[in-house]
Amino acid sequence: MKVRRKKNIAWYPLMAGLALVLSGPYTIVASPATDSPTGDDSKGKKIFARHCAGCHGSQGKGDGYLLLGPDPANLTRPATKKKSDATLLSSIHEGKPNMPSWKNRLSAEESRAVLAYVRTLEK
Ligand code: HEC
Incomplete structure (x- = not known):
């Protein structure tokens, strides 16, 4: 014992x-x-204009360059709005059909910044 x-x-x-x-x-x-999901949206705005607006449109409405489906998502639609930060960040990281993966081009901080900007488009 x-x-x-x-x-x-x-x-x-x-x-x-x-x-x-x-x-x-x-x-x-x-x-x-x-960690804090709130990125710097003013920084995100520049990243969006450079990398995302060509497809998603300058206002994120999905009216940029249209390929033969699936069309760029309208990032201001309720279906996108309802998705969590984690879900959208993983779409940005991994890419979608007709959308390239950004994980090797944007840092975690830049991804959060661009998402923060996307969130401002929804208001
Ligand atoms: C080559 C065109 C293209 C570029 C560039 C592009 N996207 Fe996309 N994106 C798409 C397409 C097409 C879809 C929708 C795919 C589908 O419906 O499955 C999409 C979907 C998304 C979604 C998912 C929306 C949802 O409701 O799930 C997010 C978030 C997104 N894009 C953000 C971005 C961000 C941020 C950038 C810039 C870093 C970017 N995209 C650059 C074409 C693009």
């Missing part, structure tokens, strides 16, 4: 260390999605 109890106590510092090691990388991986 006595011996076993000692062994259990000896585990505590080890487990605390393990918990620290495990929590470290998770925080880093989770942060792009979970």
Whole structure:
């Protein structure tokens, strides 16, 4: 009994260390999605004009360059408005049919900025 109890106590510092090691990388991986979703929309406006307006139109209404379907989404429509930041950020990151992926061209911060700008278009 006595011996076993000692062994259990000896585990505590080890487990605390393990918990620290495990929590470290998770925080880093989770942060792009979970930290403040509010990007800098004035910065986003420039990114949008340069990279997105050609397809989505300067007002985001989906009236830019039209390919043979699917047409660029009207980013001011209720269907887009209802989607969460995380969903829209992943569409921007991964791309859509007829829309390129932006994850290698826009940083996490730039993606949030452009999304913040897209949110201002909806008002
Ligand atoms: C080559 C044309 C093109 C460019 C450039 C482009 N998009 Fe798109 N985008 C599309 C198309 C087409 C769709 C809709 C695809 C579909 O309906 O499946 C779309 C869909 C989206 C959606 C999903 C909307 C929803 O309701 O789910 C978001 C968000 C979006 N674009 C944002 C952006 C942003 C931000 C940029 C600039 C960084 C950008 N797009 C650049 C063509 C483009």
